[in-house]
Amino acid sequence: TPTFRIAVIPGDGIGKEVMPEGLRVVQAAAARFGFELDCRVFDWASADYYAAHGQMMPDDWKEQLKGVDALYFGAVGWPATVPDHVSLWGSLLKFRREFDQYINLRPVRLFEGVPCPLAGRKPGDIDYLVVRENTEGEYTSLGGVMYAGTEREIVIQESVFSRHGTDRVLRFAYETARARERRHLTVATKSNGIAISMPWWDGRADAIGLDYPEVTVDKQHIDILSARFVLQPTRFDVVVASNLFGDILSDLGPATTGTIGLAPSANLNPERRFPSLFEPVHGSAPDIYGQNIANPIAMIWSGALMLDFLTQGQSAGRAAHDAILGAIEAVLRDGPRTRDLGGSANTTEVGIAIAERV
Amino acid sequence: TPTFRIAVIPGDGIGKEVMPEGLRVVQAAAARFGFELDCRVFDWASADYYAAHGQMMPDDWKEQLKGVDALYFGAVGWPATVPDHVSLWGSLLKFRREFDQYINLRPVRLFEGVPCPLAGRKPGDIDYLVVRENTEGEYTSLGGVMYAGTEREIVIQESVFSRHGTDRVLRFAYETARARERRHLTVATKSNGIAISMPWWDGRADAIGLDYPEVTVDKQHIDILSARFVLQPTRFDVVVASNLFGDILSDLGPATTGTIGLAPSANLNPERRFPSLFEPVHGSAPDIYGQNIANPIAMIWSGALMLDFLTQGQSAGRAAHDAILGAIEAVLRDGPRTRDLGGSANTTEVGIAIAERV
């Protein structure tokens, strides 16, 4: 049997509560479809580890992850004890960069049984994919403060876009769009206000687009694009965006489908030179942690994306993915449901229900 | 009678169609409440002017605007003939900066008679104010391209935040929140990803907040904040944001109330050292221009904000503002309506209906 080595990193808060359910479901799928997941749990990349060691991860974290095929990641961040930018830059954002996970893939879909916050929308109306650049752009710690601590303080923050980094995410998005039925790509931009990087980004989108005449493209400024996620969600198929814009759109999109609690993400190194990382879009949610009420579906769906990616080209992986998605659909329709969806089931009950259907 | 000098700048596209209705209504209000508007129309800050002169505005534009109390501005941008970043940086963004209009005030409100894209929301549920920084931050033309034109291209884009610029918009937002009933301020941030400017911005929000113990504050990352505009709009009162984040939130907010076609904005220099500028949030909308079907309400509401600001401290201005808002409310409820709201009236008919009620 094919075996995949998974690094399991629960992280903080509800990451620790949803992870067992994610594991329960992917293990059930592996058992059914004939492959093996060799899981090892790591307690670092967490605020607890930080409290004990003064850093988010051990110095030899890469060593420890040697030979791993994928990271299955809960959620990280615990602002009460570690400032967010410290915890994130010391773990999640490090993985994305050092493992060159340059694609962040975030499907947005409205399910039957999930009350939609948009009036009159039904399953099928909202079904698109956000392809987010995941290693550069607006997320940097470059720049600094001049006249620090005085009234004259001036802060410079630099964004960095490389042609290498931009072209590959655009190309991935065009490829993805071309493989879909509608073959439509929306390019997020803000070239009317952000005057150096964004006009250049638009130019790269045009240049790469020459290779994909079958794909229809429209560029939209991020302000009106956000508005259209609400007003005209049916028009989207694949949406490609920079790191920051992709971050915004991939929270906003899921919000229009009812809850962030369902949204999964795949942080991919498509060439498989490094392990990819699969995590829910939601965070560690300190406000609800400890009650076992968090919705585990985003974690579970992320696990489905992991199996699909790991077994690429093998029908068992796709079948496992589809079986999990089918089970999620069924449970969303028929229950049990967690509180965020108006139910009263706890995290474990939903996990068990999905695993049983798989 | 108090007289105010208004520079009328219709700009491009539907800016030219909605402006006459804006003027119709503000003139009606001025006549009724006893002040005079001395309006002068300028044809520059438009793509037509650009086509004839190779620049968006004449060299002596400041000279020409001498003594003006406010700019009443339609919309600018005509990508078919001028790239957006050229038209905007050559006009609107120049006004905002050179006239130091550092506050961009954008009310978001759900009206009776306007179908809400959010399920189950009624007038009163969505009623908040976005206070956007308007002169610095992410909107710059600083930075550049290295190895231009080669595969190794690297683009640097700089954002600039000054303590001067940040503190004054935060203070304005705290003041505004304190004067309202709920006294709640939401601070948009992204300090977990944008590692230099945003943690610093958070620190300034804390520092200024010390002077406003009556105001409750929560900081929210822009991704989840965008999601909550859709999922929990009732929780917002005043929202303060950087230039880019404010831009996004002030399109998204109006979208949740049904249409961008209603949203007004006030670009303020609160000290009145320079004229302030009043404009709809929507753009020039090339796709519907020429048919006289654009909704003029954003233009008209912006006019109401203008009268209120111009006559500050005088009851006539506030009364004029309230009369216009009342007329807008009545027309939204009873019609006539433009197409974007499901009606069949044209731009002029809606303008006349509102002016008559004033």
Ligand SMILES: CC(C)[C@H](C(=O)O)[C@@H](O)C(=O)O
């Ligand atoms: C046209 C554009 C430069 C402008 C902005 O981004 O500020 C517009 O979207 C706005 O919100 O006024």
Ligand SMILES: CC(C)[C@H](C(=O)O)[C@@H](O)C(=O)O
């Ligand atoms: C936690 C944060 C740094 C992260 C991001 O902004 O990338 C998160 O919001 C996400 O979308 O994965």
